[in-house]
Amino acid sequence: MMKTRLSLLALFVFGISMPALADADIPLQPQHYNRDHQGEDGGNVIFNGSVYASPCVLAPQSRLQIIEMGEISARRFHQAGDRSQPVLVRVELRDCLKGASQARDSIASRTTGSSKHLYTTGEQAVQLTFIGESDEHNRQLLRLTGSISGAGIRLLDVKERALDINQTQPPFIVKTGDSSLTFIAVLESTGRNVTAGNFSGLLRLKMEYL
Numbered sequence: 001m002m003k004t005r006l007s008l009l010a011l012f013v014f015g016i017s018m019p020a021l022a023d024a025d026i027p028l029q030p031q032h033y034n035r036d037h038q039g040e041d042g043g044n045v046i047f048n049g050s051v052y053a054s055p056c057v058l059a060p061q062s063r064l065q066i067i068e069m070g071e072i073s074a075r076r077f078h079q080a081g082d083r084s085q086p087v088l089v090r091v092e093l094r095d096c097l098k099g100a101s102q103a104r105d106s107i108a109s110r111t112t113g114s115s116k117h118l119y120t121t122g123e124q125a126v127q128l129t130f131i132g133e134s135d136e137h138n139r140q141l142l143r144l145t146g147s148i149s150g151a152g153i154r155l156l157d158v159k160e161r162a163l164d165i166n167q168t169q170p171p172f173i174v175k176t177g178d179s180s181l182t183f184i185a186v187l188e189s190t191g192r193n194v195t196a197g198n199f200s201g202l203l204r205l206k207m208e209y210l
Contacts, residue, residue, distance in 0.1 A: 055124050055209045059092035067185060074196045077189040084187040091181040096124055098176045125171040125210040130155055132165050132203040137190035140164040147197030154188040171210055
């Protein structure tokens, strides 16, 4: 029997720049028209900054998660592809804005080759990329560190479809208000044997709104 742990780090980045003032609209030197103020001097102050728009806010508890995989017996692995019991991974989103009403055909066909699904009014679409070091024997799995060998972490969606590491996934739909994205993590063998021991793995989640 062995205790296992997977660390999941969710990273959320987006922004939009808005220039405050154009340089051409600001005089380079202060203008003095009154002889009484000949001893005065002055200058210009230019304000710069940026404003970012966030369709959703990543909940604090989802920014850094420690996923306990539980105790797994090495005897359950007999060939490549054998898996442990699934463990749920949930990413919580807050205050998601209302999205535009649009057909999903153009986006879905571009990312998945399928245009079966449609956006509905009030929904946001988000694309995910799970970023981490791939296992040397199976590039779809997350590489693990520690005393274990012969296995990696496999990610699946709720329909148990594989979510490959370092590959952009098909769009997920996010509803207005509070929402969540749920995934499944399993320990998957890359050969006939998995050695007993402790392990850990680090994964970053990149989310891009469409």
